[in-house]
Amino acid sequence: MIFKKKHILYTLLVIAPVVCIFISLxxxxxxxxxxxxxxxxxxxxxxxxxxxxxVHSTIVTEIRLPRAILGSLVGASLAVSGTAxxxxxxxxxxxxxxxxxxxxxxxxxxxxxxxxxNLPSIYLFAFLFGIAAVALxxxxxxxxxxxxxxxxxxxxxxxSSVFSALLSFAKYIADPYEDLPSIVFxxxxxxxxxxxxxxxxxxxxxxxxxxxIFLVRWRINVLSMGDREARSLGIxxxxxxxxxxxxxxxxxxxxxxxxxxxxxxxxxxxxxxxIIAGNDNxxxxxxxxxxxxxxxxxxxxxxxxxxxxxxxxxxLTALVGGPFFVYLLKKTKxxxxx
Amino acid sequence: xxxISIEKASFAYDDVPVFTDIDLAIKKGEIFCLFGPNxxxxxxxxxxxxxxxxxxxxxxxxxGRDVSMYHPRDLAKLMAYxxxxxxxxxxxxxxxVVLMGRTxxxxxxxxxxKEDYAISEAALAAAGxxxxxxxxxxxxxxxxxxxVMLARALAQEAPLIVMDEPASHLDxxxxxLLLETIRDLVADKGLTIIITTHSPNHAFYFENHGxxxxxxxxxxxxxxxxxxxxxxxxxxxMRKIFDVDSRVFSHAEKNENIMRYIxxxxxx
Numbered sequence: 001m002i003f004k005k006k007h008i009l010y011t012l013l014v015i016a017p018v019v020c021i022f023i024s025l026x027x028x029x030x031x032x033x034x035x036x037x038x039x040x041x042x043x044x045x046x047x048x049x050x051x052x053x054x055v056h057s058t059i060v061t062e063i064r065l066p067r068a069i070l071g072s073l074v075g076a077s078l079a080v081s082g083t084a085x086x087x088x089x090x091x092x093x094x095x096x097x098x099x100x101x102x103x104x105x106x107x108x109x110x111x112x113x114x115x116x117x118n119l120p121s122i123y124l125f126a127f128l129f130g131i132a133a134v135a136l137x138x139x140x141x142x143x144x145x146x147x148x149x150x151x152x153x154x155x156x157x158x159x160s161s162v163f164s165a166l167l168s169f170a171k172y173i174a175d176p177y178e179d180l181p182s183i184v185f186x187x188x189x190x191x192x193x194x195x196x197x198x199x200x201x202x203x204x205x206x207x208x209x210x211x212x213i214f215l216v217r218w219r220i221n222v223l224s225m226g227d228r229e230a231r232s233l234g235i236x237x238x239x240x241x242x243x244x245x246x247x248x249x250x251x252x253x254x255x256x257x258x259x260x261x262x263x264x265x266x267x268x269x270x271x272x273x274x275i276i277a278g279n280d281n282x283x284x285x286x287x288x289x290x291x292x293x294x295x296x297x298x299x300x301x302x303x304x305x306x307x308x309x310x311x312x313x314x315x316l317t318a319l320v321g322g323p324f325f326v327y328l329l330k331k332t333k334x335x336x337x338x
Numbered sequence: 339x340x341x342i343s344i345e346k347a348s349f350a351y352d353d354v355p356v357f358t359d360i361d362l363a364i365k366k367g368e369i370f371c372l373f374g375p376n377x378x379x380x381x382x383x384x385x386x387x388x389x390x391x392x393x394x395x396x397x398x399x400x401x402g403r404d405v406s407m408y409h410p411r412d413l414a415k416l417m418a419y420x421x422x423x424x425x426x427x428x429x430x431x432x433x434x435v436v437l438m439g440r441t442x443x444x445x446x447x448x449x450x451x452k453e454d455y456a457i458s459e460a461a462l463a464a465a466g467x468x469x470x471x472x473x474x475x476x477x478x479x480x481x482x483x484x485x486v487m488l489a490r491a492l493a494q495e496a497p498l499i500v501m502d503e504p505a506s507h508l509d510x511x512x513x514x515l516l517l518e519t520i521r522d523l524v525a526d527k528g529l530t531i532i533i534t535t536h537s538p539n540h541a542f543y544f545e546n547h548g549x550x551x552x553x554x555x556x557x558x559x560x561x562x563x564x565x566x567x568x569x570x571x572x573x574x575x576m577r578k579i580f581d582v583d584s585r586v587f588s589h590a591e592k593n594e595n596i597m598r599y600i601x602x603x604x605x606x
Contacts, residue, residue, distance in 0.1 A: 087428070090425075090427040090428075091427070092427070092428070215446075215447040216446060216447065217449075218441075218444060218448070218449040218450070219441075219446070221430075221434070221438060222438050222441050224427055224428055225424075225438065226425060228388075228390055228419075228421065229419070229421060229424070231388075231389070231390060231410055232388055232390075232410075232413075232414060232417070232418065232419035233414055233438055233439065233441045233442065233490075233494070234410050234411040234412075234413070234414030234415070234441050234442030234494075235410055235411075235441060236409070236410050236411075237410075240446075274428075278430075278431070279428040279429055279430050279434075280430065280431075280434050282449055
């Protein structure tokens with residue numbers, strides 16, 4: 001019986017983002033009728049039926065579809081990294097950017113915009129600086145031989161503030177008409193330029209990171225008992241912790257380098273998951289992935305639809321997510337938090 | 339072979355020595371009480387036994403092998419740990435916490451399976467808390483939490499359980515309940531239990547119920563003496579360790595063993 005329930009749950013978790021992606025094919029500023037879109041989908045799936053107009057099929061399969069797929073991957077990565085790090089640091093206020101990956105990536109992107117101003121270099125710099133920032137936090141945390149979790153958090157805070165300062169400096173010296181707007185826009189997060197190439201670039205780090213977190217999710221439960229107890233329960237603390245940090249960093253850096261800095265998801269989606277599914281990471285990890293994916297696809301659709309221009313992601317994630325989170329808290333009376 | 343043997347072990351935090359030249363042998367199937375005043379280094383010695391700290395000199399062996407040579411997974415199959423205080427972060431359910439005792443039997447990428455569920459149910463029953471299994475453990479009292487920690491240790495199925503001041507937050511009834519549970523574990527399952535305690539009457543309790551008990555008194559960075567509680571816990575020793583006048587009473591109830599207990603009279 002329990003076994004069956006589990007299968008139903010997993011099926012739902014996979015179907016939900018797919019439904020969100022499907023719906024987003026129908027939304028956008030270019031006037032396409034539902035019939036047009038069905039025609040495109042039918043034609044590209046089966047190769048039969050009446051051939052759709054070139055512009056129609058381009059909009060659906062080359063613009064809307066990759067954008068929705070990328071959104072779901074980015075949302076899932078950020079949410080699951082946040083979940084993993086919260087468990088690891090035994091702190092529900094930790095987010096996916098805790099160890100400095102976002103600030104590092106932000107600076108890397110700004111640097112690339114100033115120096116080269118082309119997409120591949122922005123991706124590369126954001127990704128590498130994000131990872132470098134976390135590595136730096138980790139080594140600062142290891143100044144004390146034992147790497148207590150609190151030292152890592154402190155290392156993350158220090159590295160984040162240093163990279164924020166560097167980012168401010170980069171903004172200060174950037175060309176205010178050309179580069180500065182690009183930097184500011186990048187820092188607010190966007191999927192506007194999403195293409196299959198973006199998916200190809202970021203798929204590897206994101207799936208590797210998410211996959212590793214999914215596989216070791218039981219160990220995150222045990223690590224959340226604290227170092228002493230986790231060790232006496234048979235866990236190699238250092239190795240397991242490094243694995244979780246590396247996986248979360250890979251997933252977040254992969255997401256941030258193509259989508260910019262998307263706030264809020266890595267902190268609050270895990271909490272919505274905790275309210276819905278409880279705190280056992282065996283269920284919470286897949287639930288966070290699915291929720292993060294759905295949430296970002298929905299937010300991106302809103303950003304494309306509600307105004308003439310594109311509204312950056314970070315603005316909407318908080319504006320839409322905040323009230324929704326409060327509603328959930330009220331509905332569940334705060335879950336089981338005391 | 340002894341369950342644990344400690345040879346000439348010393349430990350210091352930076353330059354401050356905590357204990358020096360300690361020798362101890364803990365036999366299989368006994369209750370070993372580590373007894374001493376606050377701050378005498380009991381917990382540090384326990385950490386050396388658990389492999390969390392490494393002695394500066396000397397060595398600690400479990401089943402004849404140096405503790406630092408074990409992989410944490412193998413050590414956890416031999417020795418379980420019940421912490422003095424457990425800091426709760428996430429509101430897990432009780433059964434989820436107890437299931438974590440099965441971790442040493444999982445591999446890096448696996449989660450506990452069917453058999454592990456059955457074993458943790460049995461552990462809940464042995465600790466007498468089956469009725470709490472679906473409760474959120476952050477809502478439990480200190481005494482109930484202690485029993486959850488004990489159940490988790492039992493789920494580890496280790497022949498050796500280390501408990502750090504297990505009764506320090508417990509009320510009159512829960513304290514006795516815990517002592518009874520430990521008594522049954524040793525008498526029925528033949529487990530070896532290491533327990534640190536402030537309370538001399540805990541050691542007497544086990545001895546009064548006819549269990550093999552050794553008490554080691556830690557005092558001024560050394561083991562002052564080791565032996566059965568009836569010999570070690572005398573009025574003279576209590577004066578020496580705590581600067582307290584006390585009286586040991588004994589009586590025989592319904593022709594059973596002689597029951598001993600100790601009552602403090604006053605500080606000197």
